[in-house]
Amino acid sequence: MNSAKRYLWDHKQTKDDHVGKIAAKDDNFSLDLVVAYDKHQAIGYKGKLPWNIPEDLSHFKELTTGHVVIMGRKTFESIGRTLPDRINIVVSQSMWQSMYRHRSQDKREKETNKTINPKKNTSENEKDKDNQNRKIPGTVVKGNEALIIRCLEDLQELLRNEVFLGKKHFIIGGRSLYKWSIPFVHTMYITEIEGVYPADTYFPAFDQSLFTRTVTRKKEGNPPFAYVKYTRKENERNKKDRS
């Protein structure tokens, strides 16, 4: 059994897990973040992006292809499919529970390496026997497959697996995942959109003094926007955000 599978088989969630403490001890736990927001840091409206900027979507694709993308369930549903040529990880208690609700512990362990197709409903996914034969969830990056994890505490352990070696790990939304990851992220790739849009979901406030801000490209157009990189200042790493 390879180590990813062993991890998934052996894993027991403890209530007092605290990923902040764990991550602080692990220098190899590296996350980056990608987001587009407007002048008010709005990121979403009615489950969708508030704007339509194809060029920014291409930029997102270029940045993340070949790597690992980690998202919340609502972002996954909003995209409506897995992102091709990337390892897709979806954080969702409800998806996890509906996949495993009626199973005995033994069955659960045997099927821990299950993947899910977002286009199918839950019962169709449960019937998908093919999934049982796959080796490690998330390692097949060609189709509509995603690895579902039930909590963010599972993420750090999972990303240590050899399958993820050499790949960047991008948090791609939504708000709760951004909020959780800001204390750990090394680089935030932010598309700053000139304009104010109707919105119901916002990027969390963060301490800009912890990061070096670099404008990498400015784009004219309707709306104008800029690609901006926030890189954590080395001496601030793991310091202020956790205090």
Ligand SMILES: NC(=O)c1ccc[n+]([C@@H]2O[C@H](COP(=O)([O-])OP(=O)(O)OC[C@H]3O[C@@H](n4cnc5c(N)ncnc54)[C@H](OP(=O)(O)O)[C@@H]3O)[C@@H](O)[C@H]2O)c1
């Ligand atoms: N502008 C951008 O760059 C950008 C990027 C991404 C998304 N968005 C927008 O943001 C909106 C969606 O974001 P959102 O913040 O509402 O939702 P979200 O973070 O995508 O998803 C929230 C769900 O993720 C799961 N989740 C989150 N944290 C968890 C944790 N610690 N443990 C277990 N499960 C966890 C839960 O799923 P369960 O309820 O299933 O347990 C939760 O209900 C959409 O409008 C989308 O278009 C914008």
